[in-house]
Each structure stands twice: as structure tokens, then as C-alpha cells.
Amino acid sequence: MLKRKLKQSVRVGVDTGGTFTDFVFETNGRLEIFKFASTPADPSLAVSQGLQQVAQKTGVSLKNIEVVHGTTVGTNALLQRRGARTALVTTSGFEDVLAIGRQARPELYNLNAVSPPPLVTEKLRFGLHERVTATGEVLELLNQTELVRLVAQLKKANVESVAICLLFSFVNPAHEKQIAQALSALNIPLSISHQILPEYREFERTSTVAINAYLQPLMGTYLKRLATSTKKLRVMQSSGGSISASVAANEPVRTILSGPAGGVVGALRAARVSGFEKIITFDMGGTSTDVALCERDGLRLTNEASVAGLPVAVPVMDIHTVGAGGGSIARVDEGGSLRVGPESAGADPGPACYGRSFLPTVTDAHLLLGHFGGAGLLGGEFGLDEERSRKAFAQLANEMSKAARRTVSTIEAAQGVLTVANTNMERALRRISVERGFDPRDFALLPFGGAGGLHAVDLARALSIPRIIVPRSGGALSAIGVLTANVVKDQSRTLMLDLEPGSERKLGETFIELERAAAAALRREGFSVTKQKHARLLALRYKGQSFELEIKQTKGNIAASFHRAHRERYGYAQESNVVEIVNARVRSTGMVAKLPPGRASVSRKKNYAKPAKFVTAYLDGKKLSVAVYQRDELPAGAQLRTPCIITEYSSTTLIPPGARAEVDDFGNLIIHVT
């Protein structure tokens, strides 16, 4: 090892998942991937172990390892309610903003529904007399006596973190600043609304800031612990870009969907390498499925996400999740309809074929129809009990027979379950495409996760999607995404101005101010001017509307662009109406060095690969002889005989008759759907 020229530094992508922590790094122009079992009690243990291994493998000392990290620390703390003892400071009269929310109940017809309790308990909500108006005028000065009393109250209440969110602070932050100044004596983390999310709508803003405060101490400690293993640490944001560890420690709310965002970035990179620009990702796991859409200019973001039932209004990748996965349980309901999910067998007891239950699930349906190519899961390490699946489905078929008043076979029942599962997932795909104004025919479908490849062709057919890309290293897509993600800083400001000839100057000033701040921050993180990109965005609406459309044009005939965008999205425009500028947003990017595309070894074009074996399986309702391929044995350029099943370590892909498939130069499997 010493003979080899030692590298000065190495960049590692690390993604913490529920079962494994994945590591990806580049060495000699190739990506190397390995996994360690996750350590849920302290996720940093697995990360440190893995980094030591990277150090050994590359000869780079630990302190020269640069780490980009996708973490679930924030998400899990929120889901399990393990965050800090948090106080909330509001304008007097609005202390209950988190408890009231939008005054909606969670389920319309469920008399027993309950809402998640607010993150801040009643005793820790403090209102101060003060008032700023929508135009930024101070109507009532901040009451200094109350402020002094507040410091004492917070000290006495032993709070660990404070969220500060006053009305209209994004127009005039003076009072929030005064409060922050006074509370700095407490030496605990402060989350201040005009810094974290200077946008209007008080409930969503307060919710975002409260989540941030709730997670801040925990995330700070976690990242500090990690910092002992590495000098340079960045964290993946929910928006698909990374931020420095210090920003993540201060604004953990930005990392809440870190892992899923990494997956989408990794998927997008794989697609781009193979020449596809617009994709729909489809990540199907055991209990749920995540879908997302990427346009030509990349990821789509939303400011209207919610996590664990709480709104998060910072930019988050627009990922739609449905409770349908391999473990979804099938049953015939009291009315005779075949339901699949949302109840899931999970990992324990798991589907019937895992040997611990007789629950008929989507995974069992695939097994009965021969879709796993006669192997178990995880490269055969995990055997499947087909007898149990058959028993479970015989019972289901029996219930279906009663409802249909004719005999339904076990195989028919299995096919029915897959049809229903596909219907549910098609709905999810429609939601992020058609319902948002996109035509799925312009996209390629990119399945990943254990079961994505089993459903991809059926779903592509249902939505007339012409191509499917099954990426190489689909099992480590999140870690790859984390590694390749750029550094991104999102900023915004609510302006609430009519769009008129004079408004361009005010806009220009706002943009320049936001960009200056971002440029300085990126410079501090080591990005020279040439490695920086600043994108300006405007959130506009017709005056009187209450939802905004985001457009990229910020100069010239902005109104015309807005009318066009409105027409595309909603089918009409109102050209005589006043257009209102709601928010100015700047998305600043520090461009990270690109990874090599990782061209697969030898190109043997147009050769049919030899199947490992043939099995009998049910596809498209017919019993067929089907070729089985091992993914890692397929060379670049290999053509596949269809119908076929492609097995790899953590996933299976199913290609029914009629579709064509080949492995491209980069090792990605391309399926042509017909």
C-alpha cells in the first residue's frame, strides 16, 4: 500500500439507512461502495467505523477525509418525539398558533381521530406584547419589561432550545432581533423565524421554526460527535443540496428528508450519465413507496411539505410517499373489494414467505407468480417459504371467490393483488406528474429500492412512459447522491408587491442582497466565484389568489412568463389582472467536482447475454418460460431476451414479453417499453 502514490484527500458519501449505513467513495476513477450494519442507538458509530475503513483502503488519513452525510437523526427524533424541551416566543395573543394550526381535523369521518400534539407544550409558549404591520411599521413597541421577565421564566423552566416567531417579522425583524439578543444570555440554541424562513403564513413558519428548535440540540451533539472522526463534514438537505455541518447544526429542519433526497439525486445522476434528462423516480420498499419527478433543470422542490403531520415550509424535494410496498397486506373488505394496504406486514412478522406469519402480501404474490426467478432475496442469502405464501393466498382466493360468486384461483388472487398494488402506485405517479401539469410520456421511469423493478414495466405501460432505467448500484443510490450533491443555499424573502414597471428596481436590490450573502457564505466553504451559481426565482400570483407559481424569469416581461406558466398549469390566464410578487428566492449553488461516469468495463455491443437459467413464471396473466439473468454478470452492451427476470443483491427486475432491454455503456439497464 505504501508503494502506491498516496492520495491527499478523499470525498466519501455516507447514507444512514434503517438497516445499513452505505459508504461510497471514488478511487482510481471508479466508485467503490460498501455497507456496514447501522447502529440506531448512536448512528455515528457505524459512520466512524466505515470512515476508518475508507482511511485504510485509500491510505488517506482520517483528518483528510471529506464527508457528505445523509442522516435520519432529525427525522427519527421528530417521528419518535425525542427532541429538545422547546419553548416558543410569539406575538402576544398568538401563543397557541401551533395548537390551532389551520383548525382542520385530521380525518373527516373518523370520530376517534387524534392529532399529533404540538411540539411545544402549553406551559412553554410565551407571548410578548409587540406588533409589526404587514408594511413593516411598528404599531406597538416590544415590551421590555416582559422581555426581561421572559429571560427569567425560560431559565426557570429549564428549556433546552427556543423558537422565536413574531407576526410579520419577515418584513421588519427588529423585535425578533431584540428578543434573540436578550435570550443569548441563556446560552441555548435559538431558532429565529426571520432567519430560517422569512416568508408569510404564520402557522407554517412557526411550525418550521419550532421543528428546527426541537431538533437543534440533538443535531448539534450528533454532528459534534462525528466531527471527531472527520474534519470536513457536510450534511445533505431535504432539498437535494448539501450544507456545512455548522449550518446543519443551526438549521436542522433543512435536513429532515436528507436520505430520500439523496436517493433522488443519485437516481438523477445515473439517468444523466445514460443520457436521460427527465425522470420519475420510483423507490419501492417494504412498507412505503416514494415517487419524485425531475425536470430538465433538475429536482422539483416544494415549500408545502409536511413531516410526521407537521408542516415544513423550507424547500424540500417534492417527494410523494404512499403506504404501499412489498409488505402491504391484501384482504377482501366487507363490501367485497380487494384491498391492498395501507396495513403492512413490515419486516416483522413480514410477508407470509418470511416464515413468521400467514399474511398475504405483495411480496408473496410475486413469489407465487415466480417473479423472484427461483432465488430468495439478498442474493439467495434470505430463503423464502413459498408454501406459506400459497396457504396465505389460498385463504385470500377463498374470500375473493365468495365475493365474486365464482371460483378464484390462488394464481388469480396473486395477480389481482399486484393489479391493485399497481393501481395504488399509479395514483402516486399521477399525483407528481399529471396533477402537477407534466406529461409522463416525456419522462423515463427510474425504479429503485427492493421492489421497484418488479412493478416498473407495468406502471410505465399504464402511464405510457416509453423508457425505464434500472441504475447500476441501485442499492447505494442515496449514498451516491449524497456524494455528488452540490452545496446549496436557499434564501427567500416575502415582498408582496404589485408587478409594475417600477418593481424591477426593488426586485434587483433584493436579489443582489440575497446573492451577496450567499456568495460570501459559499466562499467561506471554499467555492471560488467560478464555482458558484446563483439562480433567481420569483413566486408570483394574480393579486387576490392565495397560491403562488414559481417562475425563473426575473427580468424583462415577467408578467408574460407568468401568464404562460399559469396557462400551462391551470389551463387559463387572466392577462388583465394585476400580478403580485409574493416571494423572491435565490438558490445558490457551490459546484462540487463531478464524479467520473464509471463506464462499465468492456463494451461488447449487440450481443445477447446468456441467461443463467430459465424458470416458469406468470407474466401478463400467462404462464411462460422466462430467462433469468444475474445483474452483475451482464456486460455493457448486453441485450436481454424477454421475458426475463434480472436478479441482483438487493432487488429484482421483471421484464414481461414485448419489452426490450439492454445494458448500456455505463452499466445501467435500459428497458424499452412497448
Place this chain on the structure above:
Amino acid sequence: MTQFDPTTLEIYRALYTSVAEEMGIALRRSAFSPNIKERRDYSCAVFDARGRVIAQGDHMPVHLGSMPMAVASALSEIDLQPGDVVALNDPFAGGTHLPDVTLVMPVFAEVTADRKPATVKNGAVHRRPSSVGRPLFYVANRAHHADIGGATPGSMGLATDIYGEGLSIPPVRLLKNGALNEDMMRLILANVRSHDERRGDFQAQIGSLKTGAARLLEIGQRRGAPEARAYATHLIEYSARLMRQAIATIPDGKYEAEDALDDDGVTAGEVPIRVAVTIKAARATVDFTGSAAQVAGPINAVEAITVSAVSYVFRCLLDGDVPASAGLMEPIEVLAPRATIVNAIHPASVAGGNVETSQRIVDVLFKALARGLPDRIPAASQGTMNNLTIGGIDPRTGNIGREFSYYETVAGGMGARPEHDGMSAVHTHMTNSLNTPAEALEYAYPLRVREYKIRKGSGGKGKHRGGDGVVREIETLAPARMSLLADRRKRGPYGLAGGEDGQPGNATIIHKGRSRKIGSKGSWELEAGDRVRIETPGGGGFGKG
């Protein structure tokens, strides 16, 4: 029962529901008024060729059972051709109260294949005979418009007949042959306040119908129209089966109850509603005989509202996401005597029937059912929607000033459940509209929210506590006219099984620092700087504390 395939049934359940949901998203995203966009006061539904509802989005419960009447009325009055859209709001011809305007559109197979179904020859319209068959489906949406004319901004004031409440629209074509009927639109807009906003909302409603129609045609093309039609029927039968099973879980018997509205806002005295629910095996009869005669004030409910309320209460007895199809009401018979508070006839004023009386009908129904199902039925929730309207001229819009009309319903306490406390500060039963954020409100109107808090201790005590109501105080920055339509100011929401009643609501106007209590229903003039303070009822408690 005809034969069906359980898999295909499930597919259609998902398909038709997703059509209604997509229509809702399209409407919300493109509408103009905060009332539709922020508060989501709308519903979208899909109907089969016979005008029976087959799916409805989970939007507003009060629209649940009443949309079919609108479609039926449109069909009986107008021979719908491709490209037509019918608008209506007449409560006595398919509507509920005037602000709720319903649009109905037929879905013909040929419309997308050939966008020019008609040609004009010699001045007469000729349709290609082959292109006009029977519609495959109908789509409809209903949106609460922030103003529909009449004496009070927001059209929710104290009129004593329907003429005073605003503009009545019987079923009329708003679109004919795909083109907007500009004459009709001008007539409508000339009679309502903030007409630009109204026009935008109508356009959004039309866009939403087109979205739904395109989706249904796609389904028809993909799976075949005969199958799509057959499964529409299967879905209706499916809902009916589930409802029969739910009713069968209630012990047979006759369950009676009475509750009352405080007053009608015009004449003094409680307005009682009585019900007798008779359960016999899998069928229910809901008889409102003995309820008050229709009243002068605007709290009369038309029959559609009463059916909606019954439909909602029984829907709550079903578990899971059951399609809100026509089948739900199949095993239920509603008897609402004519010219009563629960089946008002022309020309009664009805603005509050939808929003107030509907809640009391729910209360009285649950009270009756609690006798049969003591372990499942919650105590009474706030039982009012606290409809607040403030309107006037916005001084911020220059010398001439633009009219503004703000409408909102204020949440309250939910009744305690046999196993849980009631939630605080939520909308319950027949509504689920959202609030207008204080910051959105201050941008949009010359108004300022001064306080918006939970009204601590207003929920009824008990083993499980009723949820607390809220306090919402709004200051007007310009002279304005304000209307309130609320109830449960005298009688608090009832507790059950020994739980205490929730606190009744309260309203005051604060003028130059002095508070003056106002009634539950009426209109008042406000000066700039005046504040309206609404305190909403808490929910009833459940069980002895």
C-alpha cells in the same frame, strides 16, 4: 346484486376517487378567493350516466349528500349537450344556500375526439347526430363564493326571504357548446361584490370540471366504456352493502332525541329539532316529524341539507375510506316534513341552514344514536360554524377604493369521545374549512387579527374532556359592515354519559375600548378601529369526571 370482480372493483374505487381528488386540486390551485384556496370550501364529485354520485373528494361534509340534488335539478331543467356547463345555486332547485354555486358538466365520449361537435349552417346550429349520444358521466363541483349579492357583504346576513339573500341562479347554461355565455356571466357579475374575484373563481370551477372530464374519458378509453359504466353501478352497490352492515351493528329500536337552535335571529325563542331514528336490521328510517315549522330568520334548511347531515352521521359509523357514492343512502330513509326547519320551501331565507342548522341536525342525530350505541358516539361538538363576514371599501386601494368581502368560519371545541378527549380549536362535523392566516388576512383586507387563541376551560368536564373553543379578535381599519351567523350562545353543546356541557359561545364588539355583547345573528356597522371578538363554544364532556 350483479356479479363483479373484487380486483376490478378496487381499481374503479381508486380511479373514480382520484378523478374527484384531481378536480379538487385543480380548483384549489387556480381559484382566486381565499375562501376556496386557503379555506378549501368546495367539493368535487363524479356521477354516472343516471346522475348518481359514484365518487366525491374528501372536501366538505356538508356537500356530501346534497350534490346529487344539484345534478338531478340540472338534468331535469336542461338538455345537456357536449360542451355545456350548467350553473345553479337556487336552494329550491338543487342548491343549498346562495353562496354555494354548483357547476355541472356532462361527459360525452366524442367531445375529446372531435372538439367541434356542432356547426352553424343557415344561422341554425346543427349537431352531428352521431356525436350526441347519452353522456357517459357527469362531473360537478360546488364552491362557496365569498359574495353572491344581497343586502350584506358576504351574503350571509339576516334576510327574511330568499330574495334578500342575494342572487338566485336556477339551472342555466354558463357554457354553451364550449363557449362561455358572456351575457349570463355579465348578469351574474353585475349582481355580486368583488366581481373580478367571482369571475376568477368561476373560471377555476370550469377548469376543474374539464380536468375531471378528461380523466374520465381517459378511463373510458383505456378500459372500455361498458366496463366503466358497469363498475360505477358496482361501486354504488358496494357502498350500500357497507352501509347496511354498519346499520346492522346498531341494536334494533326507535331512538328519539331533541335539541334546538338558540333562535332564528329575527324572532325570539328556541327552534327545536326532533328526530326519531328507527333501526330495523340493516335499514334505518330517520323521521324529523315534530321539528319546528320554517322560520322568518335565515336558518331554514332545505331538504338537501338535511339529507347531507343524515348522510354524514351514518358515514361516520363506517370504518375506512368508503366511496361517498349514492349507495350510502340506499338503506336509509329520510322523512322531513315540508315547510319545516329541516325542509324549508320557497321563499324562505336559508343562508344559515347550510352552516348552522346542519350542525344541529347532526347533534340531534348523534344524541339519538347514542342511546343505541353508547360506547361509540361522542358528546356534542361546538355545533356552529361562527360565520363571520366583514365587508366594505378597502381604503388602501386608492381614491375610488376596491370592495372587499371577507368571510370566515371560526373553529371551536370537539365533543369528548368515549375513549378520548375532544380536540380543541378544530372544525367539526359538517365543515372542515381552514382558517385564513393572520398574515394572509392583513395583506388581503384592511383588517388586523388582534388575538387568536384557545379559549381555555371552555370544554365540558368529564372522564374525557370536551375540546376548548377559540377566541378570535379582529380589528377593522376601515368603516365596514359586519355580519355574524352563529349559534350555541344559550344552550352549550351537550355532554354525554354524565359529562358536563361545553361553554356556550359569545361575541362582542369593542368600540373605543368598551365592549358590547352582541347576539348570535345579525349585522352591525363598524367604525375604523372597532374590534369584533368571537369566543366559540367548547365541546361537551364524556363520562363522569
